[in-house]
Amino acid sequence: MKRSPRFPILIALLICAVPLLMASPKVGETAPDFTALASNGKSFHLADYRGNYVVLEWHNNGCPYVGKHYKSGNMQRLQKQWTDRGVVWFTVISSAPGKQGYVTASEENDYLAKTQATPTAALLDPAGEIGHLYDAKTSPQMVVINPQGVVIYDGAIDDKPTTDLSDVPGATNYVSLALEQALAGKPVGTPTTRPYGCSVKYAN
Amino acid sequence: MLPCATKAQTGNAAIPHGTVELVAENQWIEPAHESYLGLHFELEKGWHIYWVNPGDSGEPPRVAWQLPTGVTVGEIQWPAPQRLGTTSIVDFGYEDGVTLLVPVRVEPSLAAKSPAQAQFGAQVKVLVCREICIPGKAQLSLTVRIQPQPSAADLQTRELFAAARKSQPHSPPSNWKFSVADLKDAFVLTASLGRRVKDATFFPLAESQIDNAAAQKLVPEGSGFRLTLRKSDRLLKPIERLKGVLVVSGGGSYLIDVPVDKRAATGKAESEAKQP
Numbered sequence: 001m002k003r004s005p006r007f008p009i010l011i012a013l014l015i016c017a018v019p020l021l022m023a024s025p026k027v028g029e030t031a032p033d034f035t036a037l038a039s040n041g042k043s044f045h046l047a048d049y050r051g052n053y054v055v056l057e058w059h060n061n062g063c064p065y066v067g068k069h070y071k072s073g074n075m076q077r078l079q080k081q082w083t084d085r086g087v088v089w090f091t092v093i094s095s096a097p098g099k100q101g102y103v104t105a106s107e108e109n110d111y112l113a114k115t116q117a118t119p120t121a122a123l124l125d126p127a128g129e130i131g132h133l134y135d136a137k138t139s140p141q142m143v144v145i146n147p148q149g150v151v152i153y154d155g156a157i158d159d160k161p162t163t164d165l166s167d168v169p170g171a172t173n174y175v176s177l178a179l180e181q182a183l184a185g186k187p188v189g190t191p192t193t194r195p196y197g198c199s200v201k202y203a204n
Numbered sequence: 205m206l207p208c209a210t211k212a213q214t215g216n217a218a219i220p221h222g223t224v225e226l227v228a229e230n231q232w233i234e235p236a237h238e239s240y241l242g243l244h245f246e247l248e249k250g251w252h253i254y255w256v257n258p259g260d261s262g263e264p265p266r267v268a269w270q271l272p273t274g275v276t277v278g279e280i281q282w283p284a285p286q287r288l289g290t291t292s293i294v295d296f297g298y299e300d301g302v303t304l305l306v307p308v309r310v311e312p313s314l315a316a317k318s319p320a321q322a323q324f325g326a327q328v329k330v331l332v333c334r335e336i337c338i339p340g341k342a343q344l345s346l347t348v349r350i351q352p353q354p355s356a357a358d359l360q361t362r363e364l365f366a367a368a369r370k371s372q373p374h375s376p377p378s379n380w381k382f383s384v385a386d387l388k389d390a391f392v393l394t395a396s397l398g399r400r401v402k403d404a405t406f407f408p409l410a411e412s413q414i415d416n417a418a419a420q421k422l423v424p425e426g427s428g429f430r431l432t433l434r435k436s437d438r439l440l441k442p443i444e445r446l447k448g449v450l451v452v453s454g455g456g457s458y459l460i461d462v463p464v465d466k467r468a469a470t471g472k473a474e475s476e477a478k479q480p
Contacts, residue, residue, distance in 0.1 A: 026437055064331075064339050100336045135437075137260045137293050155438065161263060163331070163339040192438050194412045198337045199261040199293045 025134065027154055027191040031145040032133045036092075038121035039108035044090065051147050053087045053179060057119065058094065058131070060101030060139035061111055063198035064163040069140060070115050072168040075157075079118045082179060091122040094131030099201035101139065102126060128202040138197035144178045152188050153178035154195075161196030217342035220332040222247035222301070226324060226344040229365045230355035233322055233348050235312040239355060241324065241346065242368055243267065243280070243304040251334045252299040255285035257409055257448075259295035259416045263331045265304070270325030274311035277324070281305040283371035284449050284457035285407050294416040296407055303368035310350055320350040373449045373457040382462040384446045389435055391446055391464065395428040403453035404431055408446065412438035442466065 025032055031054075035045045046054065057075070060066055069075040079089050093108065095101035103111065108122045125131055134143060134154075144153035158174055160167035178188045216223035222245060229240040245253055245265075254262040269277050282304060285296040310322045326344045331337050357365075376382075381396040391414065393406060404422055408414050418434035433446075447461045 062336060064337060132292070135292070162329075163263075164329075192440065194436075194438050196263065197261060198333075199289065199295070201335070202290070202292065204290075 036123040056143040058141040065197035096203035141195035155193035219340035220338035254297040265330040278307035408448040
């Protein structure tokens with residue numbers, strides 16, 4: 001269908017607006033910037049962390065797939081292992097108020113203390129802005145960003161898409177694999193996988 | 205006619221917000237012939253379980269069989285799925301319940317044993333969801349008589365199996381023709397069915413091939429349609445074939461398996477795929 005040339009400005013605006021409506025950033029593209037309030041009361045701006053690897057961990061404390069990684073201590077181990085090496089780790093909670101996984105700042109702080117989780121910060125995203133920016137579909141879902149601000153991994157935490165605790169020890173962890181490969185200057189062998197878990201509980 | 209001897213069953217096993225049961229289609233199994241069991245899930249209203257490709261979230265039910273020598277079980281035959289979820293997170297599954305069909309086979313040597321019967325054990329792991337998801341596990345067992353004569357349907361389960369077969373996707377009629385063009389960001393499925401079609405939906409058997417949430421734009425053609433399937437962001441390598449269930453308005457679901465044509469698509473298909 002031929003577009004009418006009578007309204008060039010309107011057409012230009014439409015063309016410019018489309019990228020904002022498009023779906024998730026792909027691996028290899030710049031990670032979309034955001035500013036978020038964390039459960040510790042501080043504000044975090046992603047662009048401030050250029051120069052660091054950054055991990056985004058989508059989280060819902062009621063989801064059994066997330067539960068597998070927290071009950072086993074797996075997520076806590078990963079957080080400690082990688083933050084000890086200078087990686088910035090953001091747990092992101094995009095559940096809308098009233099939905100599973102939604103937490104107030106103090107509830108999240110209690111959860112972090114109880115589970116002995118040590119992300120750099122737990123970002124509260126009840127409006128789902130960061131979630132939609134990254135098209136986060138499940139919890140857990142993991143995004144790894146390199147020091148140049150480019151997404152190098154987006155997808156599942158590992159290759160065992162189940163709720164079984166027994167599937168944690170033998171699993172290939174895609175987050176650690178991506179970080180290890182990137183830190184060694186190698187290409188990331190598995191840059192994206194289907195994330196597994198419960199759907200992110202956005203507002204209706 | 206022998207009085208209907210009981211087939212030992214554990215009955216229903218509880219799963220979150222529902223039950224699951226292993227049932228035999230026939231009163232006995234004839235050796236060396238294909239026979240069917242049904243894995244029948246019943247769920248409270250609004251709860252669902254997932255198809256073999258669950259879509260953006262969720263997990264399909266998994267069955268681990270415990271079988272004696274001489275008893276074999278084939279692949280689960282899945283009814284056509286429903287599209288579930290929201291606009292941005294789309295899943296494939298079954299709401300309120302479903303019966304999965306399982307082909308089974310028994311060696312003739314088992315007919316000579318006493319008692320002549322086949323024992324099926326099944327450990328079922330299933331994710332049951334509504335707004336939230338709850339994983340469940342059930343251990344089922346079923347003992348079915350073996351008799352070296354054609355099986356008779358079990359009257360109690362006849363309706364169950366009739367409904368299960370009706371919901372199975374069929375092979376497409378032989379005069380239907382399909383082709384798939386491989387564009388940069390989408391697959392375009394062209395179907396020639398000999399009639400106009402207003403609406404169609406494609407459910408891929410494999411994960412991470414198409415963008416599940418993207419609208420599947422249909423352009424009618426005289427004797428069929430062209431359906432644009434936006435590619436998944438997770439699709440890293442070209443695929444050889446597109447396999448899945450095509451649900452067509454005016455009737456029916458069909459299991460299609462179409463080679464992907466990697467030659468340059470026509471300009472028309474490209475420009476259609478680009479339109480929002």
